[in-house]
Amino acid sequence: MTKENIENSSEVNEVSHSNIFPQWVNILPRIILLAITGLVVFVVYLFWYWFTPQNFNVGYEPEQPIPYSHRLHVGQLGLDCRYCHTEVENAAHANIPPVETCMNCHEQIKTDSPHIQKLTEHYENDEPIEWVNVHVLPDHAYFDHSRHVNAGVGCVDCHGRVDQMEVVWQTEPLSMGWCLECHRNPEPNLRPREFVTQMDWETDESREDLGKKLRAQYHLNPREDCSACHR
Incomplete structure (x- = not known):
């Protein structure tokens, strides 16, 4: 085979290959690489956004129009929560x-x-x-303060030790999973009703054992169905 024939044969092969695979196939590996990279970035962002305290507002500490020290009023002066939040035992919403x-x-x-x-x-x-609301629930979530207070759930279990806070900040995520965790196992968060506002309340009895007694005494059966909170 002559040199000319070999060159012609190579050209024919190149033409035939170009006919089999269109030009855009050459950039297909780049597209796949970019798609995989984008997917990884999206997954990382998803976990960062949805599963970090920032998304749940844990640590949210807004500046109020007039400074008010819970550490002074509640912690040092012993002011009961209900002196200011008068309707927590009777109303669904805690009043400012x-x-x-x-x-x-x-x-x-x-x-x-x-x-x-x-x-x-x-x-x-x-x-x-x-006043700037610190504990903000979504509009689609319903929470009844009076039901929880009268069930023996202490203020501290949701709001933290406000008696030690110069400026109130959010200590819990207030997420659906966090609420359901308590509804499924409420005993550790129950206390006698007369101590719901006492921040430093303790008991010599096991919280689990006491909680079982209080759950029976208060006839508590926390709901877990969607309509309990989404109305």
Whole structure:
């Protein structure tokens, strides 16, 4: 076979291969590589977004329009939660205290404080204080404070040791899984009703054993069906 014939044969082979595989096939490996890389990035982002405290707002600590120290009022002065949040035993939603509640004490106490003077301005002008909600539930989730308080679930179990917080922050994820965990095994989170607001309450009895007694005494059967929280 002559050199010319060999060259012609190679050209024929190249042409035949190009006819079998279209041009875009050459970039197919790059497309596959980019797709795999994108999928990996998406999965990593998904886990980072959905399974980190940032998504559940754990650690959320908003600045309030007027500073209020729970450490001082609850921890040092012994103020009961229900003095300000008066409706937690009777209403589905925990109320934020009106400025009149604050003025019960501060009409006479610390009147020289700039913060109390700002409080007084709101009171005299009949203007509510725009407190920033710390524990925010989605609109599609229903939570009844009164049912939980009357079931013997302590404030500390959801809100943490607010008596030690200068500024209140969110300590729990408030996620569906977190709620269901308690509904399926409520005993460790139960206490006698008279101690629901006591932050440092302890018992010599096993929490599990005491919880079983209280669950029977209070006739508790926490629901796990969707409509219990999604209405």
